[in-house]
Amino acid sequence: MNNLVKYQSLVSQHDRQQQAGHQSFVIWFTGLSGAGKSTLAHAVEKALYDNGCRTFVFDGDNV
Structure with a gap:
């Protein structure tokens, strides 16, 4: 039995990628x-950010 339902967003994955680059x-x-x-997570975040990626770290100690 599967009671998971995928939510259909009004914004497509393609549109999100286009906006983010x-x-x-x-x-x-x-x-x-x-x-x-x-x-390590914060070092990777900084490297990705420096390369133009939008980044965010979710740390289990803070969530």
């Missing part, structure tokens, strides 16, 4: 506490 994606970092996930 790049395709969207998610990067997940997993690992033990204190392994450096947040440090």
